[in-house]
Amino acid sequence: MDTICIVKRCSLFRAGIVALLFWLAMSCQAMAASQIPWELAFTLSDQSLGETLPTALYVDSDKKRYYMVDSGGGRLVSFDDQGIFLKTFSPEDGLVRPFDMVRLSDSVLVIVEKGKNSLTTIDFVGKETKRVVVEDRGRQLMVDRIETSRGKLYLLDRASGQIFRLSNSFKIEQRFPLPENSGGIVDFKIVGDQIWALGQQEKRLYTYLENGRISKRVDVSEMVKFPVSLALDSAGLIYILDRHQGEVVVVDRKAKIKYRFLAKGHGPQNLYYPMEIRFDPWGGLCIVDEGNNRIQVFRR
Amino acid sequence: MKNRVAILFTVGLLLVISYDSAGAVQGCISCHPKQEFSGELIHRPVAQDQCTQCHNPHVAKFKGLLQKQGGDLCYSCHDEAKKAFGQGVQHQPVREGQCLTCHSAHASDHKGLLSRPIAESCFSCHETLAGKEYSVRHKPFSDGNCVACHQPHHADNYQLLKDDSDKLCLGCHSQPDTLAGHAGFPTKAAECLSCHNPHGGKSKGLIREQIHAPFKEGCTSCHGKEAKGxxxxxxxHAGVRxxxxxxxxxxxxxxxxxxxCHSPHASDTAGxxxxxxxxxxxxxxxxxxDRNRRSLHSHPKTEKCTDCHEPHGSExxxxxxxDGNAVCSRCHETQGEFSxxxxxxxxxxxxxxxxxxxxCHDPMGTEYRYHLKLSGKKAMCVQCHRSY
Structure with missing residues (x-):
């Protein structure tokens, strides 16, 4: 009788331990999930658009518009700030492999047209389209990503892997030299007085000062496999988009990992070979997802 | 009194352990004669009759009644090697913990307990290189002395080279001698492998077979020009542009x-x-x-990556x-017709x-049959066919 009691007590004890461990595991999982503050708000896509190749997003805070650069369709696609599709646009003579865009002034858009290796300006007031091939000491730059800050245009040259600041006439005003042992910069964002740049091959982040000097290097090689784009939030966290893993890795400025989210696939919480990440002016995190033919906007 | 009990207990325990160990070894040898493990070099645990250091005499999870599997077992003693091998470029068997691809576990007649002479060991995997019929062979290659240039475990250099390739070459071929053979060479001899095949070739000097046309015309076709990189x-190459x-x-x-990717001077391939x-x-x-290697299911190896991918640029x-159908149906001709x-x-x-x-498929590798992105039993299909 005593033996039976002991056996029963042992079984209860074991069951208790198992339940406790299960509860602990679930709590940890819930804590990890609660660390991720992002929820999908809406998706920028529309059935009428058919097949697209989204390569970049530009957000116009004044006009409250999202602009998707559809490289495959040779056009720009606009959405309102709720993600409702508005219209598609391309100049009369079309766009050949557009890749990125910014608005330089009220009436002037600048588009990277990879197919023509040009910075293409579209002046809506003057109704004029101009194509400029940017040169550096007689060498044609291979235009890639562009950004604006305080009315100035910044350009990434894919061939040299360097960033350049251009004058209003698209002449080189300042160069931001390639760091040593770098395979080239693949993306950059401007935050205040600093340029944050991503070196893909070496999996490193660099910050440049306005005078072209590198002020900081952050190694993220242990955290990402194939970084393709970066964004910074107002709290100073860095969001790195991993194209092969289909995830976003969030680190602080000392490269301490905060959390990861999203995964490779085709579902709503998935990415499939994404191209670009950026914040919109309203705090939304936008991800250009090439393989899923869409741009997703996440909000806290 | 307590001390005496403790001493007696310890002595008793040691006796039991030593009896068990000795008994185990004797037990092993009664069926697996020691002569089977003979050679010029004997692995220390074998020499010291410590069979149980690697094997469990009664039951084990792994083949050969091994206590642990592959590299995990070896590294339980060779822990310093594990640390060292983790750095730089790793040789594939090392990366996969397959020490016995090259080494013998018990005894061997070859240095480093290699299971066969070093060249035989290397060529058993590097078959293409073994089959090359060079008219002229580089001496270390001809001697089967692969380790003259390569590290067998790990290295800080590409292709497991022991050092920077130029330093390696010039370690035997001194700079003055080398320069004498390179009349008109504009600088010190460098980038040796961009012209010479380190294993062999058709002519003296082991020059690679395909020569870049401007290189034939002379160094100044490219060097000294304003354009760089x-x-x-x-x-x-405007087309490539x-x-x-x-x-x-x-x-x-x-x-x-x-x-x-390309040699500006010479190469053994057309590109x-x-x-x-x-x-x-x-x-x-x-x-x-790495994903391809670790995945349970992946596409069989193709001859070259460019069978499916563009090497320069693509939309x-x-x-x-x-497109995702054209690439596959080049080989899988019936797909798209009845699938x-x-x-x-x-x-x-x-x-x-x-x-x-x-x-649905990811040829580079997944955990599902036919390298499907999700399980083909249900999960993959219900992504679209939700009513099923």
Whole structure:
């Protein structure tokens, strides 16, 4: 009788331990999930658009518009700030492999047209389209990503892997030299007085000062496999988009990992070979997802 | 009193352990005669009759009644090697913990407990190199002395070279002697492997077979020109320039321009590639190759990566050299005719794109049969066919 009691007590004890461990595991999982503050708000896509190749997003805070650069369709696609599709646009003579865009002034858009290796300006007031091939000491730059800050245009040259600041006439005003042992910069964002740049091959982040000097290097090689784009939030966290893993890795400025989210696939919480990440002016995190033919906007 | 009990207990325990160990060894030898483990070199645990250091005499999870599997077992003693091997470029068997690919576990007649002479060991995997019929052979290669230049476990250099390739060459071929053989060479001898094959060749000097046309004309065809890096190459290769102006391109910058993949001087391949495709592509796309290796199911190896991918630039996802159906149906001819409908008319509702083979399959590797992205039993299909 005593033996039976002991056996029963042992079984209860074991069951208790198992339940406790299960509860602990679930709590940890819930804590990890609660660390991720992002929820999908809406998706920028529309059935009428058919097949697209989204390569970049530009957000116009004044006009409250999202602009998707559809490289495959040779056009720009606009959405309102709720993600409702508005219209598609391309100049009369079309766009050949557009890749990125910014608005330089009220009436002037600048588009990277990879197919023509040009910075293409579209002046809506003057109704004029101009194509400029940017040169550096007689060498044609291979235009890639562009950004604006305080009315100035910044350009990434894919061939040299360097960033350049251009004058209003698209002449080189300042160069931001390639760091040593770098395979080239693949993306950059401007935050205040600093340029944050991503070196893909070496999996490193660099910050440049306005005078072209590198002020900081952050190694993220242990955290990402194939970084393709970066964004910074107002709290100073860095969001790195991993194209092969289909995830976003969030680190602080000392490269301490905060959390990861999203995964490779085709579902709503998935990415499939994404191209670009950026914040919109309203705090939304936008991800250009090439393989899923869409741009997703996440909000806290 | 307590001390005496403790001493008696300890002595008793030691006696039991030593009896058990000795008994185990005697037990082993009664069926596995020691002569089977003879050789000029004997692995220390074997020499010391410590069979149980690696084997469990009664029951084990692993074949050969081993206590642990592969490298885990070896590293339980050779822990310093494990630390060292983790750095730099790792030889594939090391990376996979397959020490016995090269080493014998018990005894051997070859240094380092190698299971056979070093060259035999190397060529058992590197079969293509073994089959090369060079008219002239580099002496270390001819002698089967692979380790004269390569590290067998890990190295800080590409292709497991013991040192920077130029330093290695000039370690035997001194700079003055080398310069004498390079009349008109503008600088000190350097980048030796961009012209010479380190294993062998058709002529004295082991010059590689394919020579870049400007190199034939003379060094100044390229050197001393204003254009540098990829700009220099693309000034002649205009077609490649066009390809590079795609949304996805392999345009590299800094030191890793066109010459990251191509030799500007000479090569053994028509595209003047520096190495076979797999080695070249792996040098940057390590994660993809790792995924391919670790996945339970992946596409059988193709001859070269460019069978499916563009090497320079592409408008397509993952730089494919055709759409997701065309690339696959080059080999899988019947697909699209009797399989799941595919094509631009059949829309994948997850993406709004036309269905292709790659809507469901990931040839680089997954955990599911037929390298499906999800289980083919249900999970994959219900992504679209939700009513099933």
């Amino acid at each position: 990829s700009e220099l190459c693309l000034s002649c 066009e390809e590079m102006l795609a949304p996805h391109s392999h345009m590299l910058a800094g030191d890793r321009t066109c010459v990251a 003047l590639l520096r190495a076979p495709y797999e080695q070249l592509c792996r040098s940057c796309h390590t994660d993809t190759f 397509r996802l993952v730089m494919l050299n055709g 799941h409908p595919v094509g631009s008319e059949v829309i994948d509702h997850r993406t709004g794109l036309g269905m292709t083979c790659l809507s």
